[in-house]
Amino acid sequence: MNLRELSERLNLSQTTVSRALNGYPEVSEQTRRRVTAAAKQYNYRPNVRAQTLATGRSMAIGHIIPFSKQNEMVNIVFADFIAGAGEVYAQHGYNMSLSLVRDEDEFSAYRGVAEKGAVDGIIVHSPARDDPRIDFLSELEIPFLVHGRASEVKTPYSWLDVNNTRAIETGTRHLLDLGHRRIGLINGEERMDFAQRRREGYLAAVRQAGVAPDADLMRSNEMSEPYGYTATHEMLDQTDPATAFVASSIVSALGIRRALQERGLVMGQDISVLCFDDEISYLPNGQTVPVFTAIRSSVRAAGRRCAELLIDQIARPDQELRTELWDAELVIGPSTGPCPQKDA
Amino acid sequence: MNLRELSERLNLSQTTVSRALNGYPEVSEQTRRRVTAAAKQYNYRPNVRAQTLATGRSMAIGHIIPFSKQNEMVNIVFADFIAGAGEVYAQHGYNMSLSLVRDEDEFSAYRGVAEKGAVDGIIVHSPARDDPRIDFLSELEIPFLVHGRASEVKTPYSWLDVNNTRAIETGTRHLLDLGHRRIGLINGEERMDFAQRRREGYLAAVRQAGVAPDADLMRSNEMSEPYGYTATHEMLDQTDPATAFVASSIVSALGIRRALQERGLVMGQDISVLCFDDEISYLPNGQTVPVFTAIRSSVRAAGRRCAELLIDQIARPDQELRTELWDAELVIGPSTGPCPQKDA
DNA sequence: TCAGCCATCCAAAGCGCTTTGGAGTGATTC
DNA sequence: GAATCACTCCAAAGCGCTTTGGATGGCTGA
Known part of the structure; x- marks a missing residue:
């Protein structure tokens, strides 16, 4: 059923039928009712392809x-x-x-x-x-x-x-205020703008606290779970190991947690972990109480x-x-x- | 630039231009080259809306x-x-x-x-x-x-x-073979067909081993991390607690792991965990070595x-x-x- | 030389809708 | 009674493409 057929059955022009269905005022309430009823009866649906061609909008x-x-x-x-x-x-x-x-x-x-x-x-x-x-x-x-x-x-x-810079700066400063000086950054891929900004935030906070940035404490990669896991192990195996981590995603934070668990380290006591939390629906940061200290913003x-x-x-x-x-x-x-x- | 304009510039009909661009044989190689060159020069792209209307396919x-x-x-x-x-x-x-x-x-x-x-x-x-x-x-x-x-x-x-039934049946049997009799099922929403089938697989394995199914050991919900966490705590707090879990997703398995960690229980020793693994790209089940025993199939x-x-x-x-x-x-x-x- | 035949190309008819520019009809106004 | 107006409705022209059914012209073969 297309517009032509429908209008023929109604003994109306296509114009009128189209207008009736699209809510234009140039059609009496009575005919509008007749048209909508018939459209429903014959199960008429306008052809999307024709509609977009005629209107110029593809919706x-x-x-x-x-x-x-x-x-x-x-x-x-x-x-x-x-x-x-x-x-x-x-x-x-x-x-x-x-x-x-x-x-x-x-x-x-x-x-x-x-x-x-x-x-x-x-x-x-x-x-x-x-x-x-x-x-x-x-x-x-x-x-x-x-x-x-x-x-x-x-x-x-x-x-x-x-505001990624400020977010990570705030988070990093929180760790600095807690006395941490060796803070590992587990960042996203730094060819992405957001990751660059986060790195800047991290660096700003660290420098402001008078700590010299250490390239060994900064990682950049796709934010997967194994990445967080591997990076954590590496940064804890260094001669001057990290005491805290800033992760760019809750997904890599899960990897951090796994690595810490393997080493028998208690999160929040032995090692501190802070992450950016996009409030992913299936991976919420706890229910009422957060699991990770986080800087959060719902994606x-x-x-x-x-x-x-x-x-x-x-x-x-x-x-x-x-x-x-x-x-x-x-x-x-x-x-x-x-x-x-x-x-x- | 549309087809008409392009054909006018070329002094050809729309038919010929259309055919030349769409690889029809009724056009000489020479004109085809002329047409494609002009199309490139004027940056001509066919209008998708018109194309779909004319062809009847929306691609x-x-x-x-x-x-x-x-x-x-x-x-x-x-x-x-x-x-x-x-x-x-x-x-x-x-x-x-x-x-x-x-x-x-x-x-x-x-x-x-x-x-x-x-x-x-x-x-x-x-x-x-x-x-x-x-x-x-x-x-x-x-x-x-x-x-x-x-x-x-x-x-x-x-x-x-x-084959969800067989998958979970195999997994559950693996746990039964290891001597587990109190196996918690942390299933997806059972109004979904796949979750129903997984439940059936679980029940089949359990019954075959002569174990009476226990409703207290079966949960059904959306497969989030907190769900796995909560369900684990609940099933471990029972008078006759679970010694193993079958999870419908690696996401809820992460919640199980968190709950076990909180209780100081070691996965694979104190409590066994097995999950269905869809091989999600950001949450792979380990890298070379799996983290969880799993039944896996790439979604x-x-x-x-x-x-x-x-x-x-x-x-x-x-x-x-x-x-x-x-x-x-x-x-x-x-x-x-x-x-x-x-x-x- | 001329019919027959490819190889090329074209005009025009859609595809199914929206929208412009009236046209017809009664009612209203002076 | 003519002019005006509001209210309904319509015919037809697009939108930009594909595709059908020829038309044209050069070439072949008898």
Whole structure:
């Protein structure tokens, strides 16, 4: 059943039927009722493809995810972001279009998806410090919003980010205040902007406390559980071992915990652990009481907000670009405590 | 730049240009080269919306995810499935269209998405035992494939599933062989088919060993970390406590580990833990050596295969329905060991 | 030389919807 | 009684592509 058939059965024009169904005022209440009733009866659904062609809007938001063997972007954190964004899309009648593309194809994918109307807007994930995608999308003149920032990109663009520098600075200072001087940083991949910023926050806090940064105490990698595990062992095997850790993700913090357990060390007593907590739904940081001392900011909420901002940008393209900087919150849990005295 | 403009510049008809670009034989090599060169020069991209309307194919696969407060489907395991499926979609030029819909809207969402051509096929996630979506989609006559099965649905349909019953039966038997008699089951939500089957596998093994099932040793819930944690404490606080656990997910197994650690119990000595391992990329079960004894089957590989099967089904709709049953593999790790003697 | 035949190319008809620019009808106003 | 107006409705023109059913012209073979 398509519009033509429906209008024929109703002895009305396609115009009127279309208007009746789309809530235009140029149609009497009576006919509107007749039309909606018939649409329901014959189970009429407008063809989405035709609709998008006619309106010029596709009612879809694109997420383009690069994938390769080394670098996995469809991860736990991403899933929660997607869930948040998806909720908002649903409320506004949008769909989410995910395309995984090989690294080398990413640009042509943006072209393909963006330039000719498969989507109305794009969300850019995990920007690098000097991410070329941003300039590229700007030139395509499609609405887009970056989750995170790219510090070295000069073109203005819309973004939503957590104040990563301040977050990790606060967390690190908390450990310094507890007397720790050998603090291991188990960071994400530092080609990502957020990881760079976190590193800066760590360094700022450490330096401010008069501690010389030690390259042996800083790791950068994909934030998996085994990574946290291995890094912990390594940093505890050093001649001047770490007494505390700052982890960029709760996932690697789980690895830290495993390593400590293996060594018979008690978290919060022998070794302190602090992590960034994205409030992942399946891996909450405890229920009522936190398990890890953490700096937390919900990535799901970020997903929701990004979706809102982008949808607004699509609706009102003449407005200014949207930017939002969120502060993360420090939550004290039992995983951190005073630095044990060396000669005790 | 659209097709008309491009053809005008070339002094060719739209037909010829279209055919040249789409590789049809009715066009000379010379003009084809001219056309492709011009397309590149003017940066021409066909409008996807128009293309899909004209061809009737949307080159997209739909994933409809119900969401509600209680029941979270965009989870870690799902993310890995998506990643696998997405890879295959990319190879075949398909896109993935995710829609999160409120539980109560799910059917109308299927209608909306499926009936009028927004997608060429659908993947159904986490089917319940008697899942109404399957009959519903069958009537819509759109290609679809179920990841998992719905035991009580009689209509034939395509699916790919892991042999959950056998997997958990094998795992439970392994624990029984080690002398365990009080085995706690930390299962997923049993309205899901896979969880039901796993329960059956557990019960079969236990009964076969002459052990009476105990309702106090069986839990069913969303497979989060705190759930595993809480369930473990509860089952260890019973008068006749568990000596071993079977967990439906590595995520809840992490919660078990945390609870055991808190109690000063050593995994694999005092208490044995076995879990189902979906081989989630960020939460691998160890690196070279497994951490948990596990029954494992890659959900990412399942995603890839589901995508392949569905794409094939779309391409050759006259073929039989596709079904595939995978066996999971038992991997022995240090988390299981002989049941400690009661009176030792 | 001419019919027949490829090899190329084209005009035009969709695909199913939205939207522009009226047209018709009674009711209202002066 | 003519002019105006509000209210309904409609025909037809897109949106940008694919695809059907020719048209054209050069070339072959008898």
